[in-house]
Amino acid sequence: MSLHPDRLFPADERTRAIARELHGRTAGLPLVSPHGHVDPRLIAEDRPFPDPARLFVVPDHYLTRMLYSQGVTPDELGVPSVDGTPSEVDGRVIWRRFAEHYRLFRGTPSKLWLDYTFQEVFGIYKELGPDTADEYYDHLSARLAEPAFRPRALFDRFNLEVLATTESPVDSLESHAALAEVQDANGRRWGGPGGKVVTTFRPDNLIEPDWPGWKERVEELGRLTGEDTSTFDGFLAALRKRRQDFIAAGATCSDHGNATAQTADDPAEAAAIFHRALKGEASEADARAFPAHMLVEFARMSVDDGLVMQLHPGSVRNHNEWLHEGWGRDVGGDIPRATEYTRALKPLLDAFGNHPRLRIVLYTLDETVFSREIAPLAGGYSAVFAGAPWWFLDSPEGMRRFREAVHETAGFYNTAGFVDDTRAFCSIPARHDLARRVDAAFLARLVAEHRMTENEAAEIAVDLAYTLPRKIYGMEK
Known part of the structure; x- marks a missing residue:
């Protein structure tokens, strides 16, 4: 058994030949992984798997x-x-x-x-x-x-240019500090700004008051930053300070896994909810509203410090209660749900959607919004980009449907390129190869239909695979 060299390419011989040529333009490009969940200890310790x-x-x-x-x-x-x-x-x-x-x-x-x-x-x-x-x-x-x-040897063999991990604001970032002290054979640092492994600021467990241990994490945030997190202003100041620590560890992005894309811009109401939550008096409505307020606060912070926002809403976390109760979070018990963006994001976009300092990448698990909401938003606001098909949609058919639904409204350059979003380190090159093949096949059809030239398609293929993720996620050297 061996992999077929034309896997995922069109069955039609002429179109397949175009796809093969386009894929050849991208197959050797470095891999840029701006969003994922590989444990940074894996690279820092560099022990055998x-x-x-x-x-x-x-x-x-x-x-x-x-x-x-x-x-x-x-x-x-x-x-x-x-x-x-x-x-x-x-x-x-x-x-x-x-x-x-x-x-x-x-x-x-x-x-x-x-x-x-x-x-x-x-x-x-x-x-x-x-x-x-x-x-x-x-x-x-x-x-x-x-x-x-070993991990570092494979990292280089995979031609990985940069790998972003994902950490909580109350994470110590010790692994990233260790990586910043190590250089590769070419003198490039493994960690820190411009390093090969960078962190991403993921504050979910601090903005969901009903997440077990929330109050204790708010207090830990205060201890880490020296800010008084018993007040909402102090909480925001601590988050701003912690973001600077992440930037010092190489972060170019924040990531937000809110349940919905809902946003709200009322700092006074956000402060009131925060104080009710600290006293253990937050209602279910408060628990839903606080993340919406915080998305706008994080957009405000991004305008100041330049971190690119990534929004990953639409998952009903721990839907399988048997799995959650027995084996905890992130073990496969989550289910997608319908997600609305147009009205939900309007408060944030009213405030910052046209600000030159904000960049927000929208992902979805609800592909019915690809053409109805995601593409028009990306094509209508300078700050908004369409993120790659994610999780349940990071499949050949999901990627093809995404391209079909988005490109005619938003074009290719209001999309953010591929992200592998994986914990499985050894699968990173496989995931990028699959995405590059699907894009080559899609572009080949447009060439075969005389909707673009092969030279145009070749340039787009390289941009989707390499140029756009480096640019959109702030990872250009």
């Missing part, structure tokens, strides 16, 4: 949720439980269980990513299944023990 099961299966909720849906319980996959209930610890047993069910991923982007990773990164070309599970496990284990397969 764990066994194949803990590298590929246990932390990847793209995989575990599919297996849950077919009756394989989290404890059988080695996912740690909230209460310490024993789960499978034998990596080989977990891997065999995964291999037994690998057929479930046929036709999904997960299989495309994994097959690419197995072949292109680890050099194994057989189909994964029950009969080859042990052979895979032994091969992968042997490679992971080699220095060439």
Whole structure:
């Protein structure tokens, strides 16, 4: 088994030949990863990866949720439980269980990513299944023990130019501080401004008053910054100060995973909600309203300090209560919902949508708004850009539908380029290759239909893959 060189390209021979040529223009470009969830400790410590099961299966909720849906319980996959209930610890047993069910991923982007990773990164070309599970496990284990397969070596082999991680304002940023002290063979620093690994400011756990531990985190923010976070003004001052710490650690962006895109611009009401929340008196309506007020406050901060805002709304977090109660957050129990942007964002856009210092990238899990709301907003405000298909939509068909729905209204240059949004470090090149192939196929059709020239398409392909993410997310050297 080997990857077909024309995978994801059009079936029509003439259009496929154009796509092949366009992809050739982007295949060797450096990878820019402006949004993701790789643990920075991975790069800072540069230790060998764990066994194949803990590298590929246990932390990847793209995989575990599919297996849950077919009756394989989290404890059988080695996912740690909230209460310490024993789960499978034998990596080989977990891997065999995964291999037994690998057929479930046929036709999904997960299989495309994994097959690419197995072949292109680890050099194994057989189909994964029950009969080859042990052979895979032994091969992968042997490679992971080699220095060439440590995180920093793979980072350079992947041609990663910059990787953004995501941290909370109350994170210590110790790993980023350690990376800033290390240089590669060419003298480039691994961390800090202009470094190879940068952080992203993600304040969700400080702007959702009903998130368990919220008050304690507000107090910790005060201790970290020396500000009095018992007042709303002090809370805002602490956030501003902490953003400067993130910028010093290389951050060019903030990221906001609010439940909705709702915004509100009433500082007095925001302060009143904040004080009710500190006293434990916030209502459900308060818990919904406070993040809306804070999005405008963060836009105000971005105008001052230049951090690019990324807005990732529309997920019903922890919808599967059984998973959440047993295994915690971020284990595959989230479900998308319909999300409204046009009215929801108007208070923020009234205040800052045309400000030259603001840049906001809008993502969605609701593809019905691609053409109705996201594209017109990106095409109508200088501060707004359409983010790449995300999470449940980061698939070949989702990416194609995005291009079809957005480009005629917003053009290509009001989109922000591809982001891989992954925790799975070894899959980063696979995800970028898939996106570049889908874009090549889409652009090839426009060329074949004589809607643009091949030279125009080649320039756009390079911009989508490399130029735009560097520019929009402030990562230009």
